[in-house]
Each structure stands twice: as structure tokens, then as C-alpha cells.
Amino acid sequence: MTTDDGTVAGLGEFGLIRTVTESRRQPDSTLLGPGDDAAILSAPDRRVVATTDMLVQGVHFRLDWSTPEQVGRKAVAVNLADVAAMGAVPTTVLVALGCPGDTPASLVTELVDGMWAEANRAGVGVSGGDLVRAEELVVSVTALGDLGGRPPVTRSGARPGDIVAVHGRLGWAAAGLAVLSRGFRSPVNVVNAQRVPEPDYTAGPAAAGAGATSMIDISDGLLADLGHVAEASGVGIDVRTDQVGVPRRLTEVGTALGADPLRWVLTGGEDHALAATFPPFAELPDGWRRIGAVTVPDSGLTVDGEPYHEESGWEHWR
Numbered sequence: 157m158t159t160d161d162g163t164v165a166g167l168g169e170f171g172l173i174r175t176v177t178e179s180r181r182q183p184d185s186t187l188l189g190p191g192d193d194a195a196i197l198s199a200p201d202r203r204v205v206a207t208t209d210m211l212v213q214g215v216h217f218r219l220d221w222s223t224p225e226q227v228g229r230k231a232v233a234v235n236l237a238d239v240a241a242m243g244a245v246p247t248t249v250l251v252a253l254g255c256p257g258d259t260p261a262s263l264v265t266e267l268v269d270g271m272w273a274e275a276n277r278a279g280v281g282v283s284g285g286d287l288v289r290a291e292e293l294v295v296s297v298t299a300l301g302d303l304g305g306r307p308p309v310t311r312s313g314a315r316p317g318d319i320v321a322v323h324g325r326l327g328w329a330a331a332g333l334a335v336l337s338r339g340f341r342s343p344v345n346v347v348n349a350q351r352v353p354e355p356d357y358t359a360g361p362a363a364a365g366a367g368a369t370s371m372i373d374i375s376d377g378l379l380a381d382l383g384h385v386a387e388a389s390g391v392g393i394d395v396r397t398d399q400v401g402v403p404r405r406l407t408e409v410g411t412a413l414g415a416d417p418l419r420w421v422l423t424g425g426e427d428h429a430l431a432a433t434f435p436p437f438a439e440l441p442d443g444w445r446r447i448g449a450v451t452v453p454d455s456g457l458t459v460d461g462e463p464y465h466e467e468s469g470w471e472h473w474r
């Protein structure tokens with residue numbers, strides 16, 4: 157028995173499914189879903205790029221910091237950034253949501269609106285999902301992508317002498333987290349960077365087209381994620397702070413909070429910028445900027461030539 161009191165329990169599982177699926181279709185009308193037992197997608201390349209990332213209330217977002225729409229957008233964005241980091245173009249997104257029964261149904265529909273908005277920004281839709289009862293709001297997204305006939309750009313292709321470059325903002329989400337954690341709500345552009353990353357999904361395929369030798373999206377922190385590339389590639393990476401730079405806005409926020417803005421830039425994560433390596437004389441595609449170089453094997457991850465002794469980024473359970 158369901159009573160429509162505006163909660164998800166009141167609407168019931170199937171009422172909620174109807175609400176979040178009716179009149180929602182993938183942009184390509186020859187495909188199917190959401191609404192049946194499974195979606196039908198196209199796989200133009202035969203190979204399919206697949207990735208999944210989950211967001212948990214209190215760990216990745218807080219509903220008193222972000223609107224449900226922003227949480228939905230972030231959940232999709234962090235996944236599409238992983239698709240882009242392989243050099244691929246998104247083809248679809250699937251979402252699984254868990255929430256308590258007293259969650260307002262409007263929260264779920266706003267979350268789904270955010271997911272569709274971000275998926276649409278990448279030219280795709282939400283082709284399927286799941287809804288379950290859970291103690292806390294959890295949002296799990298799977299994104300698929302297409303390589304367009306090109307080889308994937310992996311974490312393991314960096315070679316000594318390569319240029320290290322990034323595309324997108326660094327340190328903004330971490331600055332926003334510091335602001336929110338201290339109970340402030342401004343500057344709005346800094347706080348919004350924490351709420352919703354804005355990856356440019358064309359930057360990954362552009363880097364692949366320009367011959368990128370390795371690539372990763374920056375979820376945990378620039379140094380932590382470049383550390384994954386260095387390890388996978390069996391090389392060292394040196395990041396130059398004069399090339400990375402610190403945006404004036406972050407310097408201002410750092411001064412106001414008594415925090416080091418360079419630390420946000422180097423170790424912040426969650427902006428989902430892309431980092432890639434390119435052959436020494438490659439011309440970097442639009443929006444990519446040089447921040448360092450690939451060095452010889454076993455020299456590790458260095459900053460201005462020195463080992464970095466602080467924490468290099470986010471790690472769950474630490």
C-alpha cells in the first residue's frame with residue numbers, strides 16, 4: 157500500500173520508477189531505454205569503454221551543501237570524466253540510487269534532472285538504472301563510451317622526455333570544500349566548483365587525436381593521480397609549480413582561510429581536470445597547458461625536482 161505523502165516510500169518503488177523514466181528517452185531514437193529490462197545501445201567501435209564511480213552522502217557530498225540537482229550532475233560528471241580520460245566519447249550513462257523511505261520524492265526527481273542535464277551536456281542520456289532502499293543517499297553511475305576507432309589512451313604510456321599537461325581547473329573544488337567545511341557559502345564560483353565539476357568532455361578525445369601517450373582524470377589530486385600514471389608507466393614525473401600556477405581567486409581564498417592554495421592545486425582532486433603526457437615536440441591541443449615533464453624511471457613523483465613528502469591526494473579510509 158502506498159500513500160502519496162511526497163516521500164519515495166509514499167510514491168512506492170514503481171511509482172518512483174515511472175516518475176523518473178516516463179518521457180525520458182536517449183537522444184538517439186533508434187536505441188531503447190530506460191523502461192525495459194535492459195537498455196539497447198550502439199557500439200560503433202565494437203570495443204566499449206566502461207567505467208563506474210559511486211557517490212555517498214557525507215563522503216562525496218552533503219545535502220546541506222549541494223542541491224540534489226548538483227549532486228546528480230556531479231555523479232554523472234565524475235564518470236564521464238573517466239570516459240574522456242581514455243580518449244573516448246560518451247555513449248550512455250546508467251544510474252543506481254539508494255535512499256531512505258522518508259526521502260522526498262522531489263529530491264529524487266531533482267537528482268535525476270541533474271543527471272540528465274549533465275548527460276545531455278555530453279550528448280547522451282540516462283539509459284537505465286535502479287532504485288533501492290538504503291540508510292543514506294548513495295548514487296552509483298556507470299558510463300560507457302566509444303573510442304572512435306582509436307587506441308585507448310591508458311595510464312601506462314608515458315615515456316621519459318614527454319610533456320606533462322593538464323586541461324581544466326586545479327584546486328578549485330578543494331578550495332570550495334575548505335570554504336564549505338568552515339561554514340561559508342561564498343565565493344560562489346569556488347563553492348560551485350566543489351558542488352559540480354565541469355569537465356570539458358571534448359578535451360580527452362582531442363588529446364588522443366594529438367598523440368597523448370597517457371591520460372588520467374584528476375579525481376584524487378594532481379600529484380596522487382600523476383603518481384598512478386608514473387607507476388603504471390614505470391617513469392618519474394616532475395611537476396613544476398611555476399608552470400602549474402595558482403589562480404588569484406584561490407590565493408585570495410587561501411589568505412582568508414589561512415590555508416595554502418598551492419596545496420589545493422597540487423593535491424585537491426574533484427575538479428576532474430584531465431592530465432596527459434604528450435611526446436616532446438607535440439603541439440598541445442586547445443586548452444591544454446604544460447605543467448611538467450616525464451623523467452627517468454624510478455625517480456618517482458617530484459615537485460620542482462624534490463620529492464613531495466605531504467599527502468598527495470584523497471584516499472578513502474585514511
Ligand SMILES: Nc1ncnc2c1ncn2[C@@H]1O[C@H](COP(=O)(O)OP(=O)(O)OP(=O)(O)O)[C@@H](O)[C@H]1O
Pocket residue numbers: 208209234238375376
Ligand atoms: N571493486 C572493484 N572491483 C574491480 N575493479 C575495481 C574495483 N574498484 C576499483 N577498481 C578498478 O581499479 C581501477 C582504479 O580505480 P579508481 O576508482 O581509483 O579509478 P578512478 O575512477 O579513475 O578514480 P576515482 O574513483 O578517484 O574517480 C579502475 O580500473 C577500477 O575499475
Ligand SMILES: Cc1ncc(C[n+]2csc(CCOP(=O)(O)O)c2C)c(N)n1
Pocket residue numbers: 209210214215216217218333375376424425426470
Ligand atoms: C562531504 C565531503 N567531504 C569530503 C569531500 C572530499 N572528497 C570526497 S571523495 C574525494 C576524492 C574523490 O573520490 P573518489 O575517489 O571516490 O572518486 C574528495 C576530495 C567531499 N567531496 N565531500
Ligand SMILES: [Mg+2]
Pocket residue numbers: 209234235238375
Ligand atoms: Mg573516477
Ligand SMILES: [Mg+2]
Pocket residue numbers: 237238241372373374375
Ligand atoms: Mg579516473
Ligand SMILES: [Mg+2]
Pocket residue numbers: 375376470
Ligand atoms: Mg579516488
